[in-house]
Amino acid sequence: MASNIEISPPQDKHGEQNLDKKTSPIALEVSNLSVVRSGKVIIHDINLKMKSGEFVGIVGPNGSGKSTLVLSILGFLKPQTGEIEIYGNAPLSKTLNGRIGWVSQAASNLPKEVTITVEELVMLGTVNSSNMLFWPNSDRKKRVKEAIEKVGLKEHSTTDVSKLSGGQRQRAAIAKALASNAEFIFLDEPLVGVDRKTRNSLLKLLDDLCHNENKTILMISHDLTAMRQTAHRIIYLEEEIKYDGPSSEFPNFAELAAIRGIQQVHDANIVIKESDGVI
Amino acid sequence: MGIGVILLELISPLLELLAPLMPGDTFPIFFKLKMAQRSLLAAIIATIVAGFLGTFLIMKNQALMGDGLAHVSFGGVAVGIILGATSPLWYALLFAIIASICINELQTREILTGDASIAIFLTGTLALGLVLLKVAEGDSSQFQPLAQIHSYLFGDLLVMPEDGLDLIVLVSIISLLILAIMRNAILATTIDPLAARIQGIPVRRVELLFGIVTAAVVVSMVKVVGALLVTALLVTPAATARQISSSFRSSLILTQIIGFISVIGGLYIASEINSAAGSTIALVTAVIFGIVVMTKSIYNVAVKKTEN
Numbered sequence: 001m002a003s004n005i006e007i008s009p010p011q012d013k014h015g016e017q018n019l020d021k022k023t024s025p026i027a028l029e030v031s032n033l034s035v036v037r038s039g040k041v042i043i044h045d046i047n048l049k050m051k052s053g054e055f056v057g058i059v060g061p062n063g064s065g066k067s068t069l070v071l072s073i074l075g076f077l078k079p080q081t082g083e084i085e086i087y088g089n090a091p092l093s094k095t096l097n098g099r100i101g102w103v104s105q106a107a108s109n110l111p112k113e114v115t116i117t118v119e120e121l122v123m124l125g126t127v128n129s130s131n132m133l134f135w136p137n138s139d140r141k142k143r144v145k146e147a148i149e150k151v152g153l154k155e156h157s158t159t160d161v162s163k164l165s166g167g168q169r170q171r172a173a174i175a176k177a178l179a180s181n182a183e184f185i186f187l188d189e190p191l192v193g194v195d196r197k198t199r200n201s202l203l204k205l206l207d208d209l210c211h212n213e214n215k216t217i218l219m220i221s222h223d224l225t226a227m228r229q230t231a232h233r234i235i236y237l238e239e240e241i242k243y244d245g246p247s248s249e250f251p252n253f254a255e256l257a258a259i260r261g262i263q264q265v266h267d268a269n270i271v272i273k274e275s276d277g278v279i
Numbered sequence: 280m281g282i283g284v285i286l287l288e289l290i291s292p293l294l295e296l297l298a299p300l301m302p303g304d305t306f307p308i309f310f311k312l313k314m315a316q317r318s319l320l321a322a323i324i325a326t327i328v329a330g331f332l333g334t335f336l337i338m339k340n341q342a343l344m345g346d347g348l349a350h351v352s353f354g355g356v357a358v359g360i361i362l363g364a365t366s367p368l369w370y371a372l373l374f375a376i377i378a379s380i381c382i383n384e385l386q387t388r389e390i391l392t393g394d395a396s397i398a399i400f401l402t403g404t405l406a407l408g409l410v411l412l413k414v415a416e417g418d419s420s421q422f423q424p425l426a427q428i429h430s431y432l433f434g435d436l437l438v439m440p441e442d443g444l445d446l447i448v449l450v451s452i453i454s455l456l457i458l459a460i461m462r463n464a465i466l467a468t469t470i471d472p473l474a475a476r477i478q479g480i481p482v483r484r485v486e487l488l489f490g491i492v493t494a495a496v497v498v499s500m501v502k503v504v505g506a507l508l509v510t511a512l513l514v515t516p517a518a519t520a521r522q523i524s525s526s527f528r529s530s531l532i533l534t535q536i537i538g539f540i541s542v543i544g545g546l547y548i549a550s551e552i553n554s555a556a557g558s559t560i561a562l563v564t565a566v567i568f569g570i571v572v573m574t575k576s577i578y579n580v581a582v583k584k585t586e587n
Contacts, residue, residue, distance in 0.1 A: 076473060097479030107471055114338050114470060117526040124467040129479035132464040160525040180478055 024051040025087070027184055027216045028073065033082030035068050042068045044240050046082070052183070055210040055217045057227030057247070060237040066220045069237060070186055073218075074102060086184065097128050101177025101185040105192065108169040110161055118164070118172045119157045122147055125176035140179075147179040151205060167198030174205065185209070187219040191226055199223070203230045224250075281445030282452070287313075287320050294319070305550040317439040319546065321447045322560070325496075325503045326512055326542045328451040330534040331458050332496050333517035334527075335489070339469050344382070345513035347397035348497040349506040351378040354404030356431045356501070361415045367431075368446060368498060374404060375494035383490045387483065434505030434557030443502050450499040454492045465489055466527065504557035511561030516541060519568045522575055537567055 028050040035042045043065035050056055058066050071077045073084055075091025089095050110116070125147070126140040136144070148157050151171040156164060161172055170190050177185050187206075191199050207230050209215040221227055227234050227247060234250045236243035242259050243251060251259060291313070298310035309319040336342055355374030359367025378400045385396040412428060430438070458465070467475040468485050476482045500509050520533035545560030 074473070074477060076476075092476065094479065096477075100477050102471075102474045102477045104471060104473060107474065110470060111338070111340060113340050113521070115521055115524050115527060115530050116466075116470070120466075120527050121470070124463060124470060125474075125478070127463045127467045127475070127478060127480060129481060132480055133460050136463075158526065163525075176474070 024053055026050070026085075027052045027054070027087060028218070029083075029085045030073060031083045033069075033072060033084065034080050035065070035072055035077055036080045037068070037077075041239065043072075043237070046237075046241055048235070048241065048244070050216060050218065052216050053210065053214050054233060055206070055231045056219070056233045056235060057231035058218065058220045058235045058237055059222070059224055059227055064238040066237055067188060070188060070218065070220060074100070074186065094129070098180050099183050101125075101180055101182030103170075103173045103177050103185065103187040103190060105188045107173035107176065108166065108190070110169075112162065114162070116161055117158050118148060118153055118161060118175070119144060121161055121172055122175045122179045125179035128180070143179045143181065147175040150178060150209075151175040152201075165198070167194040167202060170194060170198075170202060171205070174202075178209070182215070184216040184218070187217065189220055189222065191221055191223045199226065206230060281442065281449070283317075283320070283444035283446070283448035284441050286448055287316060287444065290320065291316055303547055303551045305553075306547045308550065309546060314439070315437070317441070317444045318436050318556070321439050321444050322436055322503055322542045322546065322556070323539070324451045325447055325500045326516075326538040327535060328454050328458075328496050329500060329512040330516050330538040331455060331531065332493060333513045333515075334520070334531050334534050335458070335465055335469065336493070336514065337517045337521060338466070341397075342510070342514045342518070343394065343397050344379075344493055345497050346510040347382070347401040348375045348379060348494050349501060349509035350401040351375050351404040352494075352498045352501050353428070353431060353506040354406075354408035355498075356506075357408030357412050357428060360428065361411055366442060366446075368443075368502065371431075371501060372495060372498045375498050376491050378404065379490035379494040380487065383486055387486065430505070431501055432505050432507055433555060434501070434503055434508060436503050436556040439502070447499045447502065450495045454496050457488065457492050461485065461488065504561055508557050508561040511564050512538065512541070515561075515564035515568050519564070519571050522568075522571050537564070541567060 026049060028048065030046055030048040033046040033048075034044050046069060058069065060066050068077060072079050073086070073091060075084075084091050086093075086096055087099065110121075122144045123136055123140070126136065126143055131137075131140070145157075148154055151174055153168060153171055153175065156168060161169060164172065174185075174187075174190070190202060190206075194202065203226055206217060206219070210217050217231075219227075219231070224234075228250055229247075231247045233245065234243065234247045235241055236250075236256070236259070238260060243256075294310040294316055298307045301307040301310055309315045333345070336344055352368075352371035352375045355371035356367040358374070359370030362370070364370060382396045382400055385391045390396075391399070408428075464475075464480050464485050467478065467480055468482050472482050475485075497509055497513070500512060504512055516538040517530070517534045519537050520530045524530035524533050541564040542560055545563040546556055548554065548563065549556040549559035
């Protein structure tokens with residue numbers, strides 16, 4: 001178990017967070033969202049609210065609609081029904097430019113044809129519709145420098161991204177999102193393919209971003225243990241939201257199986273490794 | 280007087296100054312004679328813009344886009360010749376831009392993958408061109424469009440008319456400006472289109488503009504190296520640079536250096552051994568690629584040995 005992770009337990013944060021939460025503005029509101037693709041219902045009747053400064057983890061087995069939910073929230077998939085508002089705006093609205101950061105699975109997995117340094121990559125995070133025709137000014141350069149320092153890649157700022165380790169590439173991708181000044185960061189499986197030590201340091205980074213920088217974080221992950229340790233709230237998704245609540249109260253595996261309508265935890269159809277908490 | 284001719288007037292004295300320093304028997308002509316100076320300028324300018332564009336094409340994994348559009352432009356040239364156009368390259372430009380937009384649309388709508396859509400347009404318009412030319416030729420011995428088309432397939436750098444130079448310089452300068460200004464937006468779109476869209480970059484418009492620039496550059500290069508060899512200048516220097524660069528900036532700079540060496544070296548060899556300029560330049564780019572890859576492998580093996 002990765003119990004040696006040096007972050008404050010989420011229960012404590014909850015206590016502190018509860019005070020702010022009353023006044024925190026709503027960052028995200030999803031109501032009655034359903035997405036059907038090629039005749040198949042992927043997600044059904046999702047209702048979800050997130051406040052500014054919250055760290056929410058979305059967990060669920062493969063094909064449970066996690067990525068579909070996030071891609072719909074971001075505005076890349078058209079829902080059949082439902083409403084999505086981010087800071088009171090429809091997805092992809094102009095007013096949201098620069099307020100949202102997206103760290104996709106592809107972000108740390110650049111095509112091998114691309115030769116680019118960490119600094120050049122992070123700089124791309126500062127490009128938006130109003131400055132894309134101009135060379136980076138001092139403010140953008142400062143943001144790039146700060147973002148690289150924040151994720152701990154200062155010594156590697158002129159290194160070719162393809163020469164970095166998986167965890168370092170993930171950090172570079174997070175830095176790119178940070179450099180855009182995003183308040184709300186979406187991450188899709190940032191912990192895949194990294195070793196335990198790297199995983200813990202990435203979680204520490206996300207925890208810092210949430211608590212010290214007041215970033216709102218919505219993260220998809222297979223890693224239930226990680227989510228329990230870091231997120232304020234966990235959403236268990238399997239076409240519908242089966243659980244939505246504080247991570248401290250997240251059901252154990254037997255309860256989870258019951259929620260999912262599965263009699264036996266060791267059912268061959270589900271892969272639950274209790275040893276490392278990966279669904 | 281077009282922009283190409285004006286530019287040549289400006290640098291012509293410099294070239295004449297360099298002429299006595301140039302090696303070889305025939306090669307110095309490129310620095311002395313106005314007509315040959317036009318060829319030299321066209322080749323250098325086309326290589327500069329091809330290098331910049333090629334770096335992006337390599338990163339987008341669209342190395343064959345240049346080849347595809349070159350063949351499309353051949354179809355356009357054929358139509359232009361049959362319609363009796365004095366500058367069939369304008370038809371080529373129109374064809375290439377339309378094809379580029381269509382290929383882009385097929386890809387973004389996920390109707391076809393990149394390679395397949397390029398292949399269809401490549402062969403389709405090439406076939407159209409050949410069919411039309413053959414039909415137009417008929418039994419007439421006077422009108423021989425197939426002979427005219429030769430220079431567009433293999434390039435005819437040494438016969439560079441003033442309006443040809445004007446077209447190349449105009450297209451190159453506009454394309455270079457667009458690529459320089461849009462550099463970050465194109466790169467962000469290439470690396471992660473969804474993230475770019477979220478940041479507020481108009482991804483589709485950027486892609487469209489990039490496609491149009493690619494089409495224009497390819498057409499302007501057809502006259503220099505020929506439709507069959509456009510890829511040599513567009514892709515090979517950039518691919519060579521990628522082998523030895525560690526940043527986007529260094530790959531841009533190295534591409535320019537390799538491109539420049541290829542053009543000058545290719546023209547020198549062509550003039551001394553009396554070979555075709557376009558294909559010699561293309562050959563030099565390939566040889567440089569081979570040398571770089573081999574040297575790199577030998578170097579890597581040597582480094583591994585010393586480490587052990």
